[in-house]
Amino acid sequence: MAAKKTTTTTTSDRAVAQGWRSGLESKIGKQLEDAGVPVQFEAAKIEYEKPARKSKYTPDFLLPNGIIIESKGRFLTADRQKHLLIQKEHPDLDIRFVFSNSRTRISKQSKTTYAMWCEKNGFLYADKLIPEEWLNEPLIPERGVLIPNQIRASRA
Numbered sequence: 366m367a368a369k370k371t372t373t374t375t376t377s378d379r380a381v382a383q384g385w386r387s388g389l390e391s392k393i394g395k396q397l398e399d400a401g402v403p404v405q406f407e408a409a410k411i412e413y414e415k416p417a418r419k420s421k422y423t424p425d426f427l428l429p430n431g432i433i434i435e436s437k438g439r440f441l442t443a444d445r446q447k448h449l450l451i452q453k454e455h456p457d458l459d460i461r462f463v464f465s466n467s468r469t470r471i472s473k474q475s476k477t478t479y480a481m482w483c484e485k486n487g488f489l490y491a492d493k494l495i496p497e498e499w500l501n502e503p504l505i506p507e508r509g510v511l512i513p514n515q516i517r518a519s520r521a
């Protein structure tokens with residue numbers, strides 16, 4: 366005969382079952398109730414901005430005409446947010462994406478694809494390889510050409 370499993374219910378488990386996130390919140394809620402104070406748990410939202418922090422972005426490829434190419438297999442939330450911040454701070458840079466598959470959804474729950482995100486946010490994109498037209502575009506000084514500190518030798 367198999368041994369009977371016993372489970373203990375913790376204060377935290379009971380609190381969560383009652384709609385609290387922790388046992389401490391449950392205790393404070395009860396304290397307020399007992400004191401006749403209306404309980405307003407998570408009844409408001411406060412907006413705030415996270416403090417700015419200096420970051421650096423290293424583009425995947427810099428074309429001689431000033432176009433910046435970012436190659437992406439997976440295009441995670443953090444990457445999307447980063448590129449929106451860069452675009453806002455450096456609107457003169459011409460950053461374009463080359464995806465493994467631009468029809469990939471940004472998440473399982475979303476109908477938005479990488480392509481749709483680019484179109485919505487004003488980024489040009491392509492699939493698999495850099496389009497020939499991008500390689501042949503003339504240099505436009507207003508593009509905010511970046512000058513690399515060191516140019517790596519081409520990979521053979």
